[in-house]
Ligand SMILES: Cc1cc2nc3c(=O)[nH]c(=O)nc-3n(C[C@H](O)[C@H](O)[C@H](O)COP(=O)(O)OP(=O)(O)OC[C@H]3O[C@@H](n4cnc5c(N)ncnc54)[C@H](O)[C@@H]3O)c2cc1C
């Protein structure tokens with residue numbers, strides 16, 4: 001590409017377009033005037049003005065997870081950048097590809113406590129995959145290209161570019177669209193064939209194989225391969241929270257989510273299997289719980305992960321495979337086709353079928369006796385949406401009710417803050433999701449506490465015609481914390497009562513949204529339909545019990561087969 | 573607990589050192605020594621890091637370091653396959669000529685050098701393996717060490 005003379009801001013916009021960026025979520029400020037001036041002239045990039053930078057980051061995150069493309073958010077120096085931090089940490093923890101652009105004071109003023117100065121570069125270092133502080137306008141093409149390259153390859157993540165005002169304002173002669181990369185960044189992708197062959201042998205000979213599908217399956221679009229392998233092998237599939245959607249949850253081999261708040265059956269199966277194939281998961285403590293000797297004690301453990309640092313980090317494994325899980329699965333399938341002898345899996349398949357049916361019956365039994373209103377509302381919602389929607393979640397009981405009872409049918413349709421557990425994530429993530437796929441229904445399953453953390457962005461939805469539907473499980477409490485206080489802290493409800501929560505219907509209306517309250521699960525159908533038909537952003541206030549609990553669960557210190565609150569589960 | 577020496581080639585960017593030390597801090601690993609210097613390649617620097625920890629901790633850290641974008645190459649240096657050096661500058665009390673004579677004898681036998689002297693002190697330089705320096709410093713404590721400076725270790729692998 002020929003050398004051109006452009007301002008830094010113009011270079012940024014040209015490079016964003018070259019990276020295929022169609023939308024950015026942001027809020028301008030003094031040091032970003034040049035960048036916003038360049039965006040003003042630009043039709044190819046849609047800019048959505050958010051009402052809080054945290055929401056800009058969450059929206060970019062939600063957009064990325066749903067579309068598989070890199071999300072972009074923009075914030076000004078100082079408070080703009082610090083407001084962004086939670087959102088960046090959230091996306092990075094869940095390995096979502098996001099590029100953040102922040103304004104910075106002029107280079108000559110850096111380090112002087114200049115107006116709205118914060119050391120964004122050092123503040124964001126631990127919460128990003130990589131970050132840049134650009135000192136010269138002519139460095140912009142290489143930095144921007146590499147930001148997108150790093151964010152969207154290998155283990156995906158967040159890259160931040162800090163842009164001093166003079167770097168944006170100055171004019172420089174540059175070659176645009178460089179493809180030059182950094183010598184130290186070689187995302188490791190090809191799995192070792194000796195290891196994949198060994199894996200195929202172990203799986204073929206196993207009698208009780210189990211596949212644990214994590215977030216890596218979704219981010220690498222390996223769901224087809226996963227399904228083929230499970231069916232070919234007769235292996236059951238359990239997922240992590242981030243792996244929800246890796247296989248249709250009504251698939252007879254799927255046993256749902258495992259872990260601290262997982263399905264009883266999924267946890268049992270992990271305990272009983274004799275070969276565990278873990279795909280794109282980091283064995284978080286919410287998954288394994290604390291008693292590691294209950295986690296697949298009799299199994300040969302195979303771990304496929306693109307990040308070598310995850311192997312043997314939390315769980316010792318027998319066969320490590322470093323590489324892209326999509327490629328690894330293709331190799332394993334190829335080797336399996338050559339296996340002549342297969343272990344007898346018939347007893348296991350029978351057991352898996354029983355477990356699957358028990359779980360599915362429970363979920364379909366919407367008004368099952370002895371369950372709470374929260375259970376019923378989410379089961380009802382799952383039935384009504386029938387997997388044909390994108391569901392985002394806030395954090396807390398609401399999130400775990402959703403994980404437990406909302407049945408996904410496709411990948412990238414269940415979006416939740418897994419690693420950081422950020423209250424206030426679901427609603428702005430829903431905004432990003434709706435922007436990515438405007439034709440899909442997008443529903444945020446929210447708690448009243450979480451929603452109050454980011455609800456100001458209803459204004460963004462109204463202004464930009466982004467009709468997402470927020471369904472609040474309104475229990476007047478910080479429910480998840482209250483649940484722990486009830487179960488493990490002698491019912492001393494220290495500062496978990498939300499007291500005078502607002503009238504969410506009026507709150508919605510004040511923003512110009514559709515709002516409605518619903519007290520009986522059987523009324524949800526009509527209310528939800530009206531919400532979708534209104535064509536407006538909507539808030540549905542579902543009144544549930546303050547002492548509703550998400551059960552069963554593994555108590556603190558427990559292991560994967562030590563769930564409490566299983567009285568309601570039919571044992572298998 | 574054991575010490576491991578890792579030799580890194582890193583991009584010569586501002587912030588690389590912060591990123592590196594931040595990574596150790598985040599994982600609760602203690603750096604016993606860290607040196608940064610130019611190297612044979614333009615645009616790259618060499619870092620020599622000595623860290624203390626259990627085998628599994630050290631292995632985890634090594635993988636995390638490899639993940640850093642600005643780290644171009646990571647080499648584990650085993651003590652018996654590498655030449656390891658540390659440079660030490662010492663200011664030692666020599667109250668009388670007897671003491672001064674004794675110090676000078678030790679300096680000579682350790683292959684150290686006297687860089688400067690006043691009536692009641694000498695400045696000594698010693699470049700050696702870290703353990704040998706430790707022993708020399710211990711000896712000098714006997715006379716009274718006024719000031720001690722060590723650069724931290726640097727190391728090169730044998731072929
Ligand atoms: C209140 C609460 C309760 C929770 N309860 C549970 C629970 O009961 N069960 C549960 O599972 N989680 C639970 N979580 C979520 C939990 O904290 C973790 O976020 C989750 O377990 C992580 O899932 P993961 O390891 O599959 O995905 P991620 O954290 O997304 O990790 C993905 C892994 O895949 C790898 N990877 C990425 N791309 C590729 C690729 N292309 N090829 C190969 N590997 C790749 C990455 O390196 C990484 O190791 C809970 C969270 C909250 C907030």
Ligand SMILES: Cc1ncc(C[n+]2csc(CCOP(=O)(O)OP(=O)(O)O)c2C)c(N)n1
Nearest residue numbers: 396397398421423447448449450478479480
């Ligand atoms: C930003 C943030 N602050 C605090 C917490 C700790 N926390 C986890 S769950 C929870 C309660 C969430 O309450 P709510 O949104 O009403 O959902 P519920 O659990 O009642 O469904 C809290 C405070 C958190 N996860 N995130």
